[in-house]
Amino acid sequence: MLPSKHRLPLRTELHQVKEKGVLIQGRLFSLILTHQGGKIRQASRFGFIISTKVHKKAVKRNRAKRLLGEAIQELLPKIKSDFNVVFLAKKRLIEAPPAAIKIELKKLFTQAGIID
Numbered sequence: 001m002l003p004s005k006h007r008l009p010l011r012t013e014l015h016q017v018k019e020k021g022v023l024i025q026g027r028l029f030s031l032i033l034t035h036q037g038g039k040i041r042q043a044s045r046f047g048f049i050i051s052t053k054v055h056k057k058a059v060k061r062n063r064a065k066r067l068l069g070e071a072i073q074e075l076l077p078k079i080k081s082d083f084n085v086v087f088l089a090k091k092r093l094i095e096a097p098p099a100a101i102k103i104e105l106k107k108l109f110t111q112a113g114i115i116d
Contacts, residue, residue, distance in 0.1 A: 002069045006076065008047030008084055017047070017086045026108045028096050029068070030088040033112055037082065044083040044114070046072055054089050064093050071102045078115045085114070 008014060021032035036042055048068060050061040068087055072079075093101070109115045 002046060002073060005043045006045055008045040014047045014086055017084045024108055024112050026104050028093045028101060028104045029090055031108050031112060032086045034084045035082055036084060041081045044079050044081055044085065047086045049086060050089040054091050055094050060094050064089055067098055067101050071105045075109065075115060080114055083114055
């Protein structure tokens, strides 16, 4: 589980990122990201949207969230600060192995400029 300072807590903040953010498409999931842009540096925060269209069972959706959170946690030291990122899951994410999720995450973060 991600530390609380790295979670995007409120539904209103998720909607703000969705409205103002930049969309980056991936094979397993998409990213919507915004830059916080303040004088004080804050830790990057992450939120997850996994619809019932992806899978009907909550167990499967929660497992996908946990796998994404674990993959993010491994990259946390490399991630730049001041970003808000929302993950939009696709159906392929449910069947994907953890190694594929980590590879896809690193690829999309590099493409977005969140990590070097």
